[in-house]
Amino acid sequence: MKVENYQVERLSARIYQFHSDGVRGNIEMIIIFTPLRDNAYNLGFGVWNELxxxxDDSIETRNGDTDKILGTVAHTTLNFLSEIPEANIYATGSCPMRTRKYQMGINKHLRDLKEIYKVQGLVLDIHCPDARIGAIPDWQGEWQNLEPGVNYDAFLLSLK
Structure with a gap:
């Protein structure tokens, strides 16, 4: 998968740092893989709030480099999976619009990803009022192989 990305520095086993460089300057970004249970990790990333x-995953940097930021997160995630091949990486946006943006990026490279990775999406059960309570693996809904044209609420990536 060829995507433009920033140079990443590994700060610890599950924390990575890079800098977004764009129209609003140089912004420190952090990628974190938080263990959930078993071999599951939540993928989180955002702006580092020094104070x-x-x-902070709610900040919109508006730095003009969204695709390069997402490419950096994707590249780091694939490297993480190569180091921990039994890992399952869960991801969702902090809001529906971000989840949609992530899905668009995944769909752009889905054919290449499917050759090596199992790529799934979660469709929440809209009839269940508590579908989104708790950690992502506990959300109620149906995990299915990712297909274009379906809107997903979360994503799961693992090696085949």
Missing amino acids: LEKV
Whole structure:
């Protein structure tokens, strides 16, 4: 998968740093793989808030490099999977619009991804009022192989 991406520095076993460089300057970004249970990890990324010493995934950088940021996160995720081949990576956006943006990026490279990876999407059960309570693996809905034209609420990536 050929995508433009930034140089990434590994800060620890599951935390990575890179800098978005665009129209609003140089912005520190962090990618974190948080263990959930078994071999499941939640993929999170966002702007590093130095004052609060935490990642803020709700900030819109508007730095003009969204595709390069997403390419960097994708590249780092694939490298993480190559190091921990039994891992299952869960991801969703902090809002429906971001989830949709992630899906568009995945769909753009889906054919190449499917050669090596199992790519699934979660469609939440809209009839279940508590479908989104708890950690992602506990969400109620149906995991299915990712197909274009279906809107997903979350994504799961693992090696075949």
